[in-house]
Amino acid sequence: MERIEVLKTYKIFIGGQFPRTESGRYYSLKLKNNMTVNVSLSSRKDFKNAVVSARGAFNAWSSRAAFNRGQILYRIAEMLEGRKEQFLEELKQLGYSAPKAKKEMEQCVDRLVYYAGWADKYQQLHSSVNPVATSHFNFSVPEPMGVVSIMADESTALLGLISVIAPCIVGGNTCIVLASENKPTCAITFAEVLATSDVPAGVINILTGNRKELHTHFSSHMDVNAVINSNSEKEFNKTIGENASLNVKRLFIWDKNWIDEKEQGPYFITDLQEIKTTWHPIENIGISGIKY
Amino acid sequence: MAKKEKKSLEFFTDWKYAPALESTDHIRLNKQYDLFINGKFVKPNSDKYYDTINPATEEKIARIADANAKDVDTAVKAAKTAYDKTWSKMPAKERAKYIFRIARLIQEKARELSVIETMNGGKAIRESRDIDIPLAANHFFYYAGWADKLEYAFPNRHPKSLGVAGQIIPWNFPLLMAAWKIAPALATGNTVVLKPAETTPLTCLKLAEIIQESGLPDGVVNIVTGFGPTGAAIVNHPLVNKVAFTGSTTVGKWIQKSIAGTDKKLTLELGGKAANIIFEDAPIDQAVEGIVNGIFFNQGHVCCAGSRLFVQESVADEVIHKLKNRLETLIVGDPMDKNTDIGAINSKMQLNKINEYIKIGLNDGADMYQSQCSIPKKGFFVKPTLFLNTSQSHRISQEEIFGPVLAIQTFRTIEEVIEKANNIPYGLSAGVWTDKGSRIFNMTQKLRAGVVWANTYNKFDPTSPFGGYKESGFGREGGLHGLMPYLKF
Numbered sequence: 001m002e003r004i005e006v007l008k009t010y011k012i013f014i015g016g017q018f019p020r021t022e023s024g025r026y027y028s029l030k031l032k033n034n035m036t037v038n039v040s041l042s043s044r045k046d047f048k049n050a051v052v053s054a055r056g057a058f059n060a061w062s063s064r065a066a067f068n069r070g071q072i073l074y075r076i077a078e079m080l081e082g083r084k085e086q087f088l089e090e091l092k093q094l095g096y097s098a099p100k101a102k103k104e105m106e107q108c109v110d111r112l113v114y115y116a117g118w119a120d121k122y123q124q125l126h127s128s129v130n131p132v133a134t135s136h137f138n139f140s141v142p143e144p145m146g147v148v149s150i151m152a153d154e155s156t157a158l159l160g161l162i163s164v165i166a167p168c169i170v171g172g173n174t175c176i177v178l179a180s181e182n183k184p185t186c187a188i189t190f191a192e193v194l195a196t197s198d199v200p201a202g203v204i205n206i207l208t209g210n211r212k213e214l215h216t217h218f219s220s221h222m223d224v225n226a227v228i229n230s231n232s233e234k235e236f237n238k239t240i241g242e243n244a245s246l247n248v249k250r251l252f253i254w255d256k257n258w259i260d261e262k263e264q265g266p267y268f269i270t271d272l273q274e275i276k277t278t279w280h281p282i283e284n285i286g287i288s289g290i291k292y
Numbered sequence: 293m294a295k296k297e298k299k300s301l302e303f304f305t306d307w308k309y310a311p312a313l314e315s316t317d318h319i320r321l322n323k324q325y326d327l328f329i330n331g332k333f334v335k336p337n338s339d340k341y342y343d344t345i346n347p348a349t350e351e352k353i354a355r356i357a358d359a360n361a362k363d364v365d366t367a368v369k370a371a372k373t374a375y376d377k378t379w380s381k382m383p384a385k386e387r388a389k390y391i392f393r394i395a396r397l398i399q400e401k402a403r404e405l406s407v408i409e410t411m412n413g414g415k416a417i418r419e420s421r422d423i424d425i426p427l428a429a430n431h432f433f434y435y436a437g438w439a440d441k442l443e444y445a446f447p448n449r450h451p452k453s454l455g456v457a458g459q460i461i462p463w464n465f466p467l468l469m470a471a472w473k474i475a476p477a478l479a480t481g482n483t484v485v486l487k488p489a490e491t492t493p494l495t496c497l498k499l500a501e502i503i504q505e506s507g508l509p510d511g512v513v514n515i516v517t518g519f520g521p522t523g524a525a526i527v528n529h530p531l532v533n534k535v536a537f538t539g540s541t542t543v544g545k546w547i548q549k550s551i552a553g554t555d556k557k558l559t560l561e562l563g564g565k566a567a568n569i570i571f572e573d574a575p576i577d578q579a580v581e582g583i584v585n586g587i588f589f590n591q592g593h594v595c596c597a598g599s600r601l602f603v604q605e606s607v608a609d610e611v612i613h614k615l616k617n618r619l620e621t622l623i624v625g626d627p628m629d630k631n632t633d634i635g636a637i638n639s640k641m642q643l644n645k646i647n648e649y650i651k652i653g654l655n656d657g658a659d660m661y662q663s664q665c666s667i668p669k670k671g672f673f674v675k676p677t678l679f680l681n682t683s684q685s686h687r688i689s690q691e692e693i694f695g696p697v698l699a700i701q702t703f704r705t706i707e708e709v710i711e712k713a714n715n716i717p718y719g720l721s722a723g724v725w726t727d728k729g730s731r732i733f734n735m736t737q738k739l740r741a742g743v744v745w746a747n748t749y750n751k752f753d754p755t756s757p758f759g760g761y762k763e764s765g766f767g768r769e770g771g772l773h774g775l776m777p778y779l780k781f
Contacts, residue, residue, distance in 0.1 A: 063737075128757075128771060128772055128773070130753065130755040130756045130757070130771050131755055132751075132753035132755055132756055133430070133753055133755075134751060134753065136748065136751060138753070138755075138756050140756070140757045140771065140773060143737075145761075146740075225762070234553065237552075237553060238552050238553030239552075240552075241548070241549075241551070241552025241553055242549045242552040242553075244548065244552070245545045245546070245547075245548035245549040245552065246545070247717065247762070247763055248541070248544065248545060248548065248560065248562065248762065248763045248764075248765060248766065250766050267449075267781070274742065274761050275742065275757050275759070275768050275773050276736070276741070276742060276743070276744065277742065277743045277744070277756055277757050277758065277771075278736045278743075278744045278745075278746060279743070279744070279745045279746060279748055279751050279756070280732065280746045280747060280748065281747055281748050
C-alpha cells in the first residue's frame with residue numbers, strides 16, 4: 001500500500017509563535033495536487049496582537065549592531081537556500097511552472113543576501129556632517145521608523161514579501177506582514193525559516209487573510225509608524241491614505257515588479273528611516289589654532 | 293549641616309533699562325496688498341480684504357486680500373505655465389542665479405524686513421534682526437548653490453522636479469518659513485504657490501516685491517493671502533503636485549487625509565512637545581539659559597520649543613531656584629525695543645488659547661510661578677510662566693500650548709526620563725544637558741525626535757535637516773535631506 005502523506009496545517013506567525021487565528025476562521029485554497037489547504041483568515045485581533053509583539057521587539061532589534069542585523073539577514077538566506085526544494089514544491093502546488101519557481105527562489109535568496117550586505121552601509125551613504133555657521137558640531141543619521149505594517153505583493157508567493165521585509169528589518173524596523181491572499185503557503189513556510197534563523201521573536205510577524213478586510217486595520221492602528229501596500233488598489237489605497245492620517249503614518253505604495261533586479265536598493269531601506277540631527281557646541285578656547 | 297540660604301536678586305529697584313526703540317520711519321509699507329500672481333500684484337476675484345494688525349498695539353497696519361478658490365486656481369495655473377514654459381527648461385545654473393539674487397536682496401533689505409516682521413508678528417526685534425531675517429537670506433543662499441549640483445546629491449538617481457508646489461506656512465517665523473519652503477522648491481526646479489499665515493502676511497508680501505525686483509520669471513513664485521479655505525483650495529487643486537505644510541498637527545492630519553489616493557507628494561512639519569532634560573552633572577547656569585531659550589524664544593511660539601522640562605531630582609531645587617531668578621530678569625513688552633526678550637503673543641486667538649491652558653494647568657493642580665514683571669495694557673502679552681509639580685498625565689505636559697508656558701517634572705534615573713520623554717505622540721525635538729559625552733550619545737540614540745540639541749537649544753541652520761518623528765510630521769527641511777521632498781527619482 002502507498003504511504004499516506006502527512007499534510008501540514010498552515011498557521012500564522014506572531015511573536016515567534018505559530019498560533020492559528022484567534023477568530024477560528026479559515027479560507028480554503030485548492031492546490032494543484034487537488035489537496036485543500038485551510039488557511040487562517042486572520043482577524044483584527046490577530047493584527048493587534050502582532051503589533052504588540054512588533055512594538056515589544058523594536059527596542060532590542062533597533063539597538064542591535066548593524067553588523068549583527070546583517071548577519072541575521074544572511075542567516076535567513078542560508079536557511080532558505082537549504083530548504084529550497086520544499087519551497088519549489090510548494091510554489092508548484094500554487095501554480096508556478098518549474099522554471100518560474102526556480103527563478104523566484106533564487107531571487108529570494110539573492111535579495112536577502114543583497115540586503116544583508118547593506119546592513120552597515122546605507123548609514124554611511126545617508127548620514128551627513130552639516131557645516132553649520134555657528135560654533136556647533138552637527139550631524140544627521142538615519143534611524144528606523146518603528147513598527148511597519150505591510151500588505152505584500154499579491155502576484156508573487158514569496159519574492160514580493162521578502163523584497164519588502166528585508167529592507168524594512170535590515171534598517172532596524174519591526175513589521176507585520178499580510179501574505180499574498182491567493183498564494184499564502186510559502187509565506188508561512190518562510191516563517192519557519194525565520195524561526196530558525198536567529199531573528200528575534202516579534203521582529204517579523206506574518207498573517208494570512210483577506211486584504212479587503214484587513215487593510216483598514218493595517219492602516220488605522222495608532223501604534224504603527226508606517227504602512228506599505230505593495231498592490232495598486234485605488235480604492236483600498238485611498239482608505240489606507242485616509243487612515244494613515246490618524247497618527248501621521250508614513251505611507252508607501254510600493255507597487256513594483258519585484259522580479260525586476262532594479263527593484264532593490266538602499267532607497268527601500270532609507271524610505272523607512274527617519275533622519276535625526278544632533279547639535280553640540282564646540283568650545284571656543286585655544287583659539288591660537290592649528291599651525292602644522 | 294544647615295541649609296544654605298538661597299539668594300535672590302531684587303530686580304525691581306535699579307534694574308530698569310532705558311527704552312531703546314528701533315525706528316520704523318525707514319520702512320515702506322502700502323496701505324493695501326493684493327495677491328501676487330504671475331509676477332504682478334492683482335486684485336482678488338473675491339473682492340474681499342481683511343485687516344492685518346500689530347499684535348503689540350492692536351493697531352491696523354494694512355489691508356490684505358483674501359483669496360478665494362478662483363484666485364488660487366489662477367495662481368496654480370500661473371505656476372503650472374511657468375513650470376512648463378520657463379522654469380523647468382532653464383539651465384540649472386541660471387536658476388541658481390535667480391535664487392542667489394533673492395538671497396542678496398533679502399540681505400540688502402534686512403533691516404526693513406526685521407522691523408516689519410516684528411510689527412506684524414510681535415516677536416522681539418532682537419530675534420527678527422539676529423535670527424529670522426539673516427537665516428532666511430542664508431537659506432536662499434544655501435539652496436541656490438544646490439540647483440546645479442543635484443546629480444551629486446543623489447548619484448545614479450537622476451533627480452527630477454515635481455511641478456507645482458503648494459506651500460502653507462505658519463505665523464511664528466513668517467519670512468523664515470517662506471524661505472524654508474521656497475528656496476529648496478526653486479532650487480530643485482519646481483514652481484510655487486505659497487500661502488502665508490493670515491495674521492502675518494506682510495514680510496511674505498515684501499518677499500513678493502523682492503521676487504519682482506529679482507526678475508524671477510513671472511509665475512515661478514505666487515503668493516496668495518487668506519485664511520483656511522485659501523489653504524484648502526491649494527491642497528485640493530488638481531494641478532498641485534506637491535504639498536508642503538508647516539503648522540498644527542490637527543491641520544496636518546486633515547491635509548494628509550485630503551490628499552489620500554492622489555499622487556501628490558507631501559511634507560508635514562507639525563507640532564511638538566519637546567523634552568528638555570537636565571542631568572545632575574550639567575553645567576547648571578548654562579542649562580538655565582538653555583531652558584529659558586528653549587521655552588521663551590519667540591514667546592514660546594516654536595514647534596520645537598522645550599516645553600517639557602525634566603530636571604534630575606538631585607539638582608531640581610537649584611535649577612528651579614535659578615530659573616525663577618532668571619525669569620525675573622526677562623524683559624517682557626514692546627517688541628520694537630531692542631532690550632525686549634519676550635514680545636507680543638501673535639494674536640488674540642493665541643492669547644486666549646495660552647490663557648486657557650494656564651487655567652487648565654491650575655485646575656489640574658500644578659503649581660504656577662509667573663514672573664513679577666508688568667505687561668503692557670494694550671496688545672497681547674503673557675507673563676513667562678512655569679508650572680511646577682506636573683506629571684505625565686497633566687494636559688499641560690501632553691498638549692502643545694505654543695506659548696511661554698513651561699511644564700516641569702523631575703526624574704531620578706535615565707531609564708525613567710527616556711520613557712517619559714518618548715511617551716508622547718510628538719517627536720520633533722529634544723534637549724539634553726550633561727557634561728558626559730557618552731550620555732549625550734546614549735540619549736541622542738534613544739530619544740525619538742528629529743532634532744536633538746545637546747548642551748544647547750533652539751539652534752537652526754540652512755545646512756541642518758529639521759523635521760519630526762511620529763505625529764510631528766515627516767520629511768526634512770534644510771540640508772541635503774531637505775532637497776528630497778521636492779524631487780522624484
